[in-house]
Amino acid sequence: DSGVTQTPKHLITATGQRVTLRCSPRSGDLSVYWYQQSLDQGLQFLIQYYNGEERAKGNILERFSAQQFPDLHSELNLSSLELGDSALYFCASGPGLAGGYTDTQYFGPGTRLTVL
């Protein structure tokens, strides 16, 4: 158990809908990262937050957005869902030194999203 929690574990929804994925980092970690894992794209970085602020952005679609709250939990919002958004979404956390590398990123159990 990495100490990172994610809810829900599974999510089944229809095209065009909007969902919210939630992540709680390990105690003491300030950085939260979101990754998408799919069969065709592999593991891809989406976005990083550090202490409430967006710090890095990867291949995140405009239909997707995220935020990190004062209690450091994070939410990833996916809207206008398409079949191709079906994937495993991981949250990871790390200490997050400001302006520098972090140590190991610890991954949560993931949320499996199925879009029908």
Added chain:
Amino acid sequence: ELKVEQNPLFLSMQEGKNYTIYCNYSTTSDRLYWYRQDPGKSLESLFVLLSNGAVKQEGRLMASLDTKARLSTLHITAAVHDLSATYFCAVDTRFPNNNAGNMLTFGGGTRLMVKP
């Protein structure tokens, strides 16, 4: 754009044998991670390699990093069935801006199957 390539993508081996997984990356980085993923599960951190020439060992696994060659290896010694999993290498990249964040770029993974 950073590219991370692993080979082989699939490896079937007999128990007791040795083998090496290779991870090549295309741009300068001195921080590389190895993760293990069991089917349907999250990513478990195995090794963090922080500098050129770093070598780390845990049980039957040994990882090394050559930043000049942009190459990391994961060596398996006397494989056992419990090592069956998918192994990912990931390169840590810092964003070149004042509010620098960082991200992991993953290789495509090596699916290891160890047969009794």
